[in-house]
Amino acid sequence: MESIVTVNQTDIYNDWNYLHEHGETAFKEVNTTKYLAKRLREMGAPFELFDNMTGMIVTLGSGSPMIGIRSDIDALKQTYNGKMGIFHSCGHDAHMSVVLALVQYFVNNPEELKGTLKVIFQPAEETVTGAEKVIKSEKLPHLDVLYGLHVTPESEVKAKEAQPMLEAAATRTLWLTIRGKAAHAGTPQLGANVIDAFTELNEKLRSIKLKTDLPYSVTTTMVHAGESSNIVPDYGTFAIDFRTRTNELMDILQQKIFDAIDNVQKREIKIAVDGNDLSPASIPSEKANSVMRNAIERVLGKEGVVPPKPNQGGDDFHFYAYDGLASESTMLGLGCNLKPGLHIPGMTFEKSSMIDGAKIMIEAVKSTQQEFN
Ligand SMILES: [Zn+2]
Known part of the structure; x- marks a missing residue:
């Protein structure tokens, strides 16, 4: 009609x-x-x-x-x-x-x-x-x-x-702070380098696999660290953007990302979540x-x-x-x-x-x- x-x-x-x-x-x-x-x-x-x-x-x-x-x-x-x-x-x-x-x-x-x-x-x-x-x-x-x-x-x-x-799609942004321990660049073993820890985390993020045929993405979109060329950096910030087709997959993907973050937190490396914005x-x-x-x-x-x-x-x-x-x-x-x-x-x-x-x-x-x- x-x-x-x-x-x-x-x-x-x-x-x-x-x-x-x-x-x-x-x-x-x-x-x-x-x-x-x-x-x-x-x-x-x-x-x-x-x-x-x-x-x-x-x-x-x-x-x-x-x-x-x-x-x-x-x-x-x-x-x-x-x-x-x-x-x-x-x-x-x-x-x-x-x-x-x-x-x-x-x-x-x-x-x-x-x-x-x-x-x-x-x-x-x-x-x-x-x-x-x-x-x-x-x-x-x-x-x-x-x-x-x-x-x-x-x-x-x-x-x-x-x-x-x-x-x-479901989209989420995590805003993170990473803290380590400063040291002279000549004695890096005395510090905890946030750039090294971030690199390790980024590798883990890039290897995340979900059991689905639906498209999804995990992208590090921002990273800032280091002030001086001869000091092991002890502070940095970064952001991760991730997207899935469904809210269920978003929950699973977020857990995998948090697991990866936990995995690189050791000795003097600590990562804090400053912001977690979701659009379902x-x-x-x-x-x-x-x-x-x-x-x-x-x-x-x-x-x-x-x-x-x-x-x-x-x-x-x-x-x-x-x-x-x-x-x-x-x-x-x-x-x-x-x-x-x-x-x-x-x-x-x-x-x-x-x-x-x-x-x-x-x-x-x-x-x-x-x-x-
Ligand atoms: Zn609009």
């Missing part, structure tokens, strides 16, 4: 124009939050701000299922044409505009909302810290399903096409994917559905399912002829794809109860 959903195009373009020109970085989305609040008040959509944090949660409807929609709201500080600025080069301005249109739709058509809708305008996606703060705020009930969306580069999906799921992999959901696939079909036709394929990008959206707050989840990959790529200032996309995106997300919400009850 073809979609008969209509959305206010002028509103979407106006919202995008404002939000695009007023990008703000993680946890500083103050004017963005003000703008969203103003728009939600105009619509008569009830919302709750977070305590001491940007963003908000809108609540519409009642009963079950409990349906979540998440839009990220932050932009990136970058240099473009020789000037430093804050740019919505990841398209979160488009996500907000689409989700505002969705809220307006269900305010206008409450009878079409079966269940409760929780719309999360989430800060700080780019620093991969916002989702966990939203979860810890305890302002959200358990969600039966959570939907998100992301504009997707043209190389993967074109305008008038969409993927029912953006498949994200998407957790595939049959039900959520099928809702989203059908929604795409109703709006863009069968030919508009592009099957999911592994994606390089991570998104803190996946924390909601990873932490158990959402039973099922999926992120729509919205085609919009996006060029040349995400996180590139000056990135452009087909604005009318936001209309398609809003319709798809609305269709997904409308049909959720059927699939989930």
Whole structure:
């Protein structure tokens, strides 16, 4: 059945124009939050701000299922044409505009909302810290399903096409400090050289093998050690980036890396973990994917559905399912002829794809109860 959903195009373009020109970085989305609040008040959509944090949660409807929609709201500080600025080069301005249109739709058509809708305008996606703060705020009930969306580069999906799921890898970064014992370069046996220990560790990292056919990687991406050419260095820092297709493999890989670290800690060599940043992999959901696939079909036709394929990008959206707050989840990959790529200032996309995106997300919400009850 073809979609008969209509959305206010002028509103979407106006919202995008404002939000695009007023990008703000993680946890500083103050004017963005003000703008969203103003728009939600105009619509008569009830919302709750977070305590001491940007963003908000809108609540519409009642009963079950409990349906979540998440839009990220932050932009990136970058240099473009020789000037430093804050740019919505990841398209979160488009996500907000689409989700505002969705809220307006269900305010206008409450009878079409079966269940409760929780719309999360989430800060700080780019620093991969916002989702966990939203979860810890305890302002959200358990969600039966959570939907998100992301504009997707043209190389993967074109305008008038969409993927029912953006498949994200699990990525983790470890920040480490290594300490040894200084000595004169002429008597290295009296010291503990952190460069030697690091070299040994790096060899071990490079020989890690997982029993899987899925791709994974372990990469040392930073190393700093040594101050003087005639002293055995006793202090250094380094970082390891590692990625897997699934969260289970991430746990196994992390254990192997910690084992390797333990292995080189001997005598005076000590390694401390200063930071451990995770972005979980998407957790595939049959039900959520099928809702989203059908929604795409109703709006863009069968030919508009592009099957999911592994994606390089991570998104803190996946924390909601990873932490158990959402039973099922999926992120729509919205085609919009996006060029040349995400996180590139000056990135452009087909604005009318936001209309398609809003319709798809609305269709997904409308049909959720059927699939989930
Ligand atoms: Zn993004």
